[in-house]
Amino acid sequence: MKQKLILFIKSNFSLLAAISFAFLxxxxxxKITGSLFFTFLVWNLFLAGLPYLFSQLLKYLNNSNGNKILQLGFFAMWMLFLPNSPYIITDLVHLQNENSIMVWLDLLLVFVYAIIGLLLGLFSMIDVYHVLKSKYNTKNANFFMIYSCLLCGYGIYLGRFLRFNSWDLFTKPQVLLYNIAHSLTNYNVWAMTFAFGGLLYILFWTLQSKLIIKK
Known part of the structure; x- marks a missing residue:
């Protein structure tokens, strides 16, 4: 277990360094402002990192032919929490808050957390993409990633505008389903879903293509 932990730290050293920079x-x-206003970013970054944790566990179990039920569980948790990664981009709206008193520093702060959160999501998508390719084929894996990106786009809407969280699926499913049903007739919902979903897929496709070329 200790060796696996050391290996995980070494393989993710750059990500851990980036997160440490964000905390700094x-x-x-x-220290400068005496304000704790932006500390919510730490929680949002934690939620953005969960998909990467689940995808790493899924990849490990898949490569070692581990328990299929556990694989399915980690896959489901990855799907549920994935929208939290691109969602952190929308925290840029807090720059308009009256508590944002140092615009240049606040912009850098939110931008750093947003980029790291987005990268964690993209890296997790690459993990799951390769797992799906190994189980099925490239065509089905690509189709699923498009589908996942669109779900993320809709998830961002649910989080930012309707203020739902991933765990609301379990704590108040009826309220969530009611709001989902009523939101589907709203043009702005579809526009936001395709806009954020399209952006996420383009970023995934670009990063994945670069990794293939590098190999």
């Missing part, structure tokens, strides 16, 4: 910027802002 937040600490500097707190």
């Amino acid at each position: 910027i937040l600490a500097v802002r707190i």
Whole structure:
């Protein structure tokens, strides 16, 4: 177990360094302003990192022919929490808040957390994409990633405008389903879904293509 942990840290050292940098910027802002306003970014980054954790576990179990039920469970959890990664981009709206008193520092702070959260989501998508390719084929894997990106786009709408969280699927499913049903007739919902979903797929496709070329 200790060796696996060391290997995980080494393979994700750059991500851990980036997260440490994000924490440092937040600490500097707190020191300068005395305000804890942007500390919510830490929680949002934690949620954005969960899909990557689940995808890493899924990839490990898939490569080692591990328990199929566990694989399905981690896959379901990945799907449920994936929208949290691109969602963190929308935290840029908080720059308009009256508590945002150092525009240049606040912009850097939110941007750093948003980029790291987005990268965690993209890396998790690449993990799941390769798992799906190994189980099925490239065509089905690509189709599923498009589908996942569109679900993420809709998930961003649910989180930012309707203020739902991933766990609301279990804590208040009836309220969630009611709001979902009523939102599907709204043109703006579809526009936001395709806009964010399209952006996420383009970023995934670009990053995945670069990795293939590098190999």
